[in-house]
Amino acid sequence: MHDNNIELLKKKKLKEIQKQQYINDLENLAKQYLTKEAVERYSNLKVAHPELAVNVVSLIANTVQTNQLKEKINDEQFKKILMQIQPDKEKFRVIK
Template sequence: MSKDDKKLKEIENIYKSILPFLTKEAIDRLSNIKVVYPEKFIQVVLILYQYIQSGKIKKVDDELLKNILLKLSENERREPKIRFIH
């Protein structure tokens, strides 16, 4: 088993451990993210896991998930490249 396989298995286990804390809508949204943006899925799962473990949140609904995704997207926004053509 490669290093990547172990990491993916670990992420999958973490995902399964947080499932009971997610609402149906949050599970649906996270499943869609998993298919379309696998890297973002991993980030979100790890963030949710940390929040749940620390006791900051008891239930993850769709709104909370949207807020987390919005914060992640803000960090990833690229500055537009401005080129001057003479």
């Protein structure tokens, strides 16, 4: 019984590590297509709203992987993406 609990904990930890590695890979890919200002905004977003940051980075990485992104995303474009993902301004406010 005790061995089963240890195995379950090991599997859970492995899944968490794999998930974090996947997010890191997406982030590294997406950051290549962000301007310096957009990367700064993303970093702030990641601290304040980690789940939203994962959604944004996933969306950008998906756009890159499907060859739909032709140029880097600047800060204004990044803010527009945020507003599209979470349009309720009372919950989330973009400050310049």
